[in-house]
Amino acid sequence: MRLIMLDTETTGLSPLNGDRMVEIGAIEVLNRKVLSGDKHVFHHYINPERNIPAEVVRIHGIDNAKVKNKPTFKEIAQDFLDFIEGATLVIHNASFDLGFIMNELRLNGFHNIENTLVIDTLAFARKKHPNQRNNLDALCDRYNIERGHRDLHGALLDSELLAEVYLGMTGGRQFSLGMDIPSLPASSFVQLPEQSRGRDEKAETANIMKRNSLPIADHEHEAHISMMKRIHKESDGQTIWHHPELA
Known part of the structure; x- marks a missing residue:
C-alpha cells in the first residue's frame, strides 16, 4: 500500500476565518518502508498572502519574512495533487489539515480530493489508547521514537515522526496483513463551506417549520x-x- 504521511502549519485554527497554510510536508511510505529522496518527499513553505500572528509564530517559527518570497498554494497545488495521486493519506487529526487543503483547492479552482482515502492516526490512537494523551509528542514517547530535535512544530519533521508513529501503532516495519488502520474518504472528515452552509440552512428551516402557528x-x-x-x-x-x- 502506498501511503503519504502529511502535515501542515497554518496562520491559525480555521480556514473559515481566513486562516491559510504556511507550510506543507509529506513523505511516502511504501510497503511499510519510509522512502527518502526528492521523488518521495513533498515540502514547501507557502506565502499565505496574509499576516502570520505572533502567537502562531511561537508555535512553528514561520514568520512573514520567511514566507514573503515563497510560492502561494496555487503555484504548488498541481504538484501536490500529482504527488498524492493514487495514495492513501495518513494525517494526525485529519479534519484540521484536510480542512485547510480542501479549502485552498476550492479557492484556487483545483479539483478537490473528497474521494481520496485518509487514515486519521489521532482517531485510531484514541481507540487504541483511551483516556491517555495522544498528541504526536505523547505517541512518540509511547513508541520510543526519538523527538529531541523537535523544538518547534514543522510540517516535514512532523510527517517524518508520524511515519514512525504509524508504523509503531500498526505493528512495526515488518509487513503484517490486517494491521493497517481502516481508511475513509476525505469527505468524511471535512465539509466545504458551501456544504456546511446548506446543511445549516436546512436545519434552520426545519426548526422553523416545526413551530406551531401563532393565534391571531x-x-x-x-x-x-x-x-x-x-x-x-x-x-x-x-x-x-x-x-x-x-x-
Whole structure:
C-alpha cells in the first residue's frame, strides 16, 4: 500500500476565518518502508498572502519574512495533487489539515480530493489508547521514537515522526496483513463551506417549520391587512407581495 504521511502549519485554527497554510510536508511510505529522496518527499513553505500572528509564530517559527518570497498554494497545488495521486493519506487529526487543503483547492479552482482515502492516526490512537494523551509528542514517547530535535512544530519533521508513529501503532516495519488502520474518504472528515452552509440552512428551516402557528385575533388580522393596503397604495402598486385582499 502506498501511503503519504502529511502535515501542515497554518496562520491559525480555521480556514473559515481566513486562516491559510504556511507550510506543507509529506513523505511516502511504501510497503511499510519510509522512502527518502526528492521523488518521495513533498515540502514547501507557502506565502499565505496574509499576516502570520505572533502567537502562531511561537508555535512553528514561520514568520512573514520567511514566507514573503515563497510560492502561494496555487503555484504548488498541481504538484501536490500529482504527488498524492493514487495514495492513501495518513494525517494526525485529519479534519484540521484536510480542512485547510480542501479549502485552498476550492479557492484556487483545483479539483478537490473528497474521494481520496485518509487514515486519521489521532482517531485510531484514541481507540487504541483511551483516556491517555495522544498528541504526536505523547505517541512518540509511547513508541520510543526519538523527538529531541523537535523544538518547534514543522510540517516535514512532523510527517517524518508520524511515519514512525504509524508504523509503531500498526505493528512495526515488518509487513503484517490486517494491521493497517481502516481508511475513509476525505469527505468524511471535512465539509466545504458551501456544504456546511446548506446543511445549516436546512436545519434552520426545519426548526422553523416545526413551530406551531401563532393565534391571531380578528382585529389584529384586519389591522395587518389595512397596513398592507396602505403600503401597496403609497408605493403605487410596487410592493413585491401579492394578496387577493389588496386588489
